[in-house]
Amino acid sequence: MAKQYVDMNTPVIEMRNIVKRFGDFVANDGINLTVHKGEIHAILGENGAGKSTLMNQLYGLLKPTSGDILVNGKRIVMNNPRDAIDAGIGMVHQHFMLVQPFTVTENIVLGTEPTKGISLDMATARKNVVEISERYGLSIDPDAKIEDISVGMQQRVEILKALYRGADILILDEPTSSLTPQEITELIAIMHNLVKDGKSIIIITHKLKEIKESADFCTIIRMGKYIDTVDVEKVDENDLASMMVGRKVTFKVDKPEQEPGDVVLDVKDLHCLDYRGIEIVKGLNLQVRRGEIVGIAGIDGNGQTELVEVITGLRKGTKGQVLVNGTDVFNKPPAFGFQHGVSSIPADRQKHGLVLDFSIEDNLILQNYEKDPFARKSVLQRDPIFTHASKSIEKYDIRPSGSEKRPAGTLSGGNQQKVIIAREVQNDKDLLIAVNPTRGLDVGAIEYVHKYIVDQRNKGKAVLLVSFELDEIMSLSDIIDVIFDGQIVASIPGKDANENDLGLMMAGGGKKA
Amino acid sequence: MTKNKGFLDIISENRFIHILLSILLGFLVGAVFLVIMNLSVSAAYGRLINSVTSLKGFSYVVVYSVPYIVVGLSVAFSFKTGVFNIGAEGQFVVGSMAAACTGILAGNLPKPILIPLCFLAAMAAGALWGIIVGVLKTKWGINEVLSMIMFNWIAFYLSNFIAGIPAIKNDGSAEATKNIADNASLLFSKDFIKSAGLAPTANWGFIIAIVATLLVWFIIEKTTLGFELKAVGSNKFAAEYAGINVNRSILTALAISGALAGLAGALQVMGMGKRISIFTSQEGFGFAGIVVALIGCSNPFGVLVAGLFYGALMYGGSKLNLEGVPTQLINVIVGTVVFFIAISVIFENLNRLKSRANRNAEAAAIKKAEEKKEAKS
Numbered sequence: 108m109a110k111q112y113v114d115m116n117t118p119v120i121e122m123r124n125i126v127k128r129f130g131d132f133v134a135n136d137g138i139n140l141t142v143h144k145g146e147i148h149a150i151l152g153e154n155g156a157g158k159s160t161l162m163n164q165l166y167g168l169l170k171p172t173s174g175d176i177l178v179n180g181k182r183i184v185m186n187n188p189r190d191a192i193d194a195g196i197g198m199v200h201q202h203f204m205l206v207q208p209f210t211v212t213e214n215i216v217l218g219t220e221p222t223k224g225i226s227l228d229m230a231t232a233r234k235n236v237v238e239i240s241e242r243y244g245l246s247i248d249p250d251a252k253i254e255d256i257s258v259g260m261q262q263r264v265e266i267l268k269a270l271y272r273g274a275d276i277l278i279l280d281e282p283t284s285s286l287t288p289q290e291i292t293e294l295i296a297i298m299h300n301l302v303k304d305g306k307s308i309i310i311i312t313h314k315l316k317e318i319k320e321s322a323d324f325c326t327i328i329r330m331g332k333y334i335d336t337v338d339v340e341k342v343d344e345n346d347l348a349s350m351m352v353g354r355k356v357t358f359k360v361d362k363p364e365q366e367p368g369d370v371v372l373d374v375k376d377l378h379c380l381d382y383r384g385i386e387i388v389k390g391l392n393l394q395v396r397r398g399e400i401v402g403i404a405g406i407d408g409n410g411q412t413e414l415v416e417v418i419t420g421l422r423k424g425t426k427g428q429v430l431v432n433g434t435d436v437f438n439k440p441p442a443f444g445f446q447h448g449v450s451s452i453p454a455d456r457q458k459h460g461l462v463l464d465f466s467i468e469d470n471l472i473l474q475n476y477e478k479d480p481f482a483r484k485s486v487l488q489r490d491p492i493f494t495h496a497s498k499s500i501e502k503y504d505i506r507p508s509g510s511e512k513r514p515a516g517t518l519s520g521g522n523q524q525k526v527i528i529a530r531e532v533q534n535d536k537d538l539l540i541a542v543n544p545t546r547g548l549d550v551g552a553i554e555y556v557h558k559y560i561v562d563q564r565n566k567g568k569a570v571l572l573v574s575f576e577l578d579e580i581m582s583l584s585d586i587i588d589v590i591f592d593g594q595i596v597a598s599i600p601g602k603d604a605n606e607n608d609l610g611l612m613m614a615g616g617g618k619k620a
Numbered sequence: 621m622t623k624n625k626g627f628l629d630i631i632s633e634n635r636f637i638h639i640l641l642s643i644l645l646g647f648l649v650g651a652v653f654l655v656i657m658n659l660s661v662s663a664a665y666g667r668l669i670n671s672v673t674s675l676k677g678f679s680y681v682v683v684y685s686v687p688y689i690v691v692g693l694s695v696a697f698s699f700k701t702g703v704f705n706i707g708a709e710g711q712f713v714v715g716s717m718a719a720a721c722t723g724i725l726a727g728n729l730p731k732p733i734l735i736p737l738c739f740l741a742a743m744a745a746g747a748l749w750g751i752i753v754g755v756l757k758t759k760w761g762i763n764e765v766l767s768m769i770m771f772n773w774i775a776f777y778l779s780n781f782i783a784g785i786p787a788i789k790n791d792g793s794a795e796a797t798k799n800i801a802d803n804a805s806l807l808f809s810k811d812f813i814k815s816a817g818l819a820p821t822a823n824w825g826f827i828i829a830i831v832a833t834l835l836v837w838f839i840i841e842k843t844t845l846g847f848e849l850k851a852v853g854s855n856k857f858a859a860e861y862a863g864i865n866v867n868r869s870i871l872t873a874l875a876i877s878g879a880l881a882g883l884a885g886a887l888q889v890m891g892m893g894k895r896i897s898i899f900t901s902q903e904g905f906g907f908a909g910i911v912v913a914l915i916g917c918s919n920p921f922g923v924l925v926a927g928l929f930y931g932a933l934m935y936g937g938s939k940l941n942l943e944g945v946p947t948q949l950i951n952v953i954v955g956t957v958v959f960f961i962a963i964s965v966i967f968e969n970l971n972r973l974k975s976r977a978n979r980n981a982e983a984a985a986i987k988k989a990e991e992k993k994e995a996k997s
Binding site: 440446461463469486 | 843845847848851855857862863864865
């Protein structure tokens with residue numbers, strides 16, 4: 108983008124020499140950030156580099172240990188998000204801050220509800236919400252409850268919430284991590300519309316491609332330290348990546364040719380209902396063989412989430428068969444599937460993947476706590492558990508090191524994901540199901556995750572990959588199955604795929620397989 | 621920022637100090653009431669302390685504390701496993717009644733058989749009371765807190781009903797059950813009590829309370845069962861995803877918690893009470909268990925200490941009227957202690973205020989230094 112809306116004479120946000128300590132740990136060590144009116148400014152850094160910490164200070168959730176924050180040229184001290192909202196700052200968090208049993212409308216207007224006399228005027232609220240969602244092209248179901256909608260839709264609600272409050276400066280923490288390629292394109296268009304209106308956007312992301320596509324400037328942070336602020340037009344993706352991780356990064360996934368073996372997962376004529384009781388998987392057929400990665404490409408809401416839930420035993424199907432090495436695991440509890448060879452990296456790592464109050468070492472044995480050497484005669488053996496954790500932390504680069512006894516909830520999102528991957532890969536089951544395995548991860552971490560997934564394939568395991576990242580699907584899959592409206596509508600070899608054809612088929616333009 | 625931690629930092633980070641402070645505040649508020657009532661603070665608290673620090677007094681405290689410790693363990697166990705056992709009261713009542721009935725009806729069995737049998741009956745009754753609520757929850761999704769409160773009342777009236785059955789009811793005029801057989805009693809021998817100068821109700825209960833404490837700690841911290849129950853308590857979705865049977869875990873947690881509350885009831889009737897009266901209102905051991913679990917931070921050893929503290933207040937409090945002080949003062953103190961423990965939020969906020977003040981001071985200092993610099997140049 109050509110900085111056409113940036114007013115270089117009007118800085119709206121200036122963060123000067125920000126230092127934030129937690130005890131002895133320095134999360135931010137002298138960070139500077141200047142954002143101008145009409146600018147899209149990307150903050151780039153690895154998981155745990157201190158990006159979210161920096162933004163939480165700008166949004167009044169944390170207070171800097173030292174340093175100044177200036178909004179529209181005035182030094183301000185923010186004690187809580189209310190102060191930030193009053194200063195015209197809005198934030199969309201990576202982990203959503205939504206009230207689960209409330210509807211979309213209720214969440215968006217929360218705190219600024221329109222009233223009629225002393226009662227809530229939900230009709231007006233609903234109207235406002237529909238209006239604003241149409242204006243920005245973010246489609247939502249205003250009456251759905253948050254607990255019933257997908258991660259992608261929850262993200263849209265968060266973005267709308269900030270817009271509804273009339274924020275002039277929007278902080279988006281990993282906003283695209285759960286969106287489909289089409290939605291990302293739409294979001295970038297929305298962002299451009301917003302800066303055209305004179306708003307400013309700070310976007311935290313790991314995705315170099317999106318930075319190139321959307322941002323004017325980019326500030327890089329590494330291990331809490333300020334590295335540089337660059338003009339995005341003047342750098343390429345490789346420059347950004349190496350500035351971020353401090354070493355050369357390879358994007359290409361190395362994947363030797365190999366002949367697939369026997370069928371491990373065989374899904375036959377599967378049907379199931381979604382949360383509303385409407386059929387969403389409609390007679391789906393799917394096979395995954397040993398030594399191959401089958402990628403499911405599709406737009407969120409076409410049944411892929413429910414498909415995985417049925418295979419892993421979290422959701423009851425209405426009809427069909429799910430054979431794993433010939434054993435039917437259809438409508439059996441998760442433990443049954445696990446015993447018969449299913450391991451999985453769930454889409455929602457904080458809900459299904461981890462017990463956040465538990466230590467890393469305990470999370471790493473969540474399915475194997477009863478097995479030797481972790482338990483003998485029903486008594487947990489702390490030494491082998493600790494050793495197992497130490498090895499996993501080292502092998503899977505879980506940071507910070509030495510965090511065996513720390514609660515999983517204290518890790519950054521990317522490192523939480525690494526814990527799950529370490530666990531599931533080491534379970535060494537015949538079938539690995541990975542749902543958005545690199546969501547919210549930086550390029551360095553993505554490289555590791557992809558390597559481990561491909562390793563499983565090379566070892567002769569069957570891998571089912573569900574991802575909203577087309578790039579990920581295309582670079583990893585041996586076979587790409589396109590899901591649309593609850594069925595696999597096309598099945599093509601990964602090497603023959605291109606983004607345009609896939610996009611068309613995902614939108615329903617493909618032939619039935 | 622300096623590395624030295626302020627007073628408020630320590631409180632918000634250290635549960636132990638926080639609880640000690642809450643206890644102190646409880647006594648402070650108690651003192652305020654004493655002053656308002658124009659009573660001597662030193663006389664009242666002096667009596668309280670004196671009555672629990674002599675050998676005999678302390679042996680009373682230990683005797684009093686046993687049921688509180690064990691029912692506290694019951695509630696603490698439920699907290700750790702993510703169910704809130706507000707039904708400990710009912711489980712305590714059915715447990716004590718089961719132990720009493722066994723001790724009355726099977727009174728001619730020898731001691732080594734009868735005592736374990738009474739414990740078993742009490743624990744089974746308590747566990748059953750917990751499991752019923754658990755089944756209501758897991759099968760039909762009925763909120764456990766509601767059904768537990770109902771089952772507390774069912775237990776209460778059931779106990780009063782059983783106490784009135786001719787085979788159980790006291791032969792005399794007392795509105796209570798018969799006394800349990802001597803073979804079901806946990807009392808130390810009379811000679812030992814006399815020669816050691818202990819309370820006449822001194823009994824083996826405390827040893828059992830210590831064993832129960834160790835056992836609960838072991839289950840929670842060391843076993844795969846504890847791991848499973850804690851996982852379900854913290855995040856049932858992840859537990860289910862990992863293949864743990866969530867409903868079975870909830871039932872197990874409630875059964876164990878119920879069994880502990882039932883055991884507490886047995887210890888009460890076999891140690892001190894000997895019989896169960898027909899009550900007009902709930903005795904409140906189960907609710908006291910919640911207090912004890914809170915003060916003990918749901919840690920088994922914490923509960924052991926908290927139970928002793930609670931027992932000391934109960935016994936010491938019963939001596940307060942010797943100083944003309946209403947025994948209800950103890951309720952004021954306990955209530956205040958719980959209040960301050962529950963509102964740890966206040967301490968956290970104070971801490972925040974203080975760090976804000978710190979920062980302002982820091983900013984002022986920096987400004988001053990800068991001004992100095994400017995003045996020099």
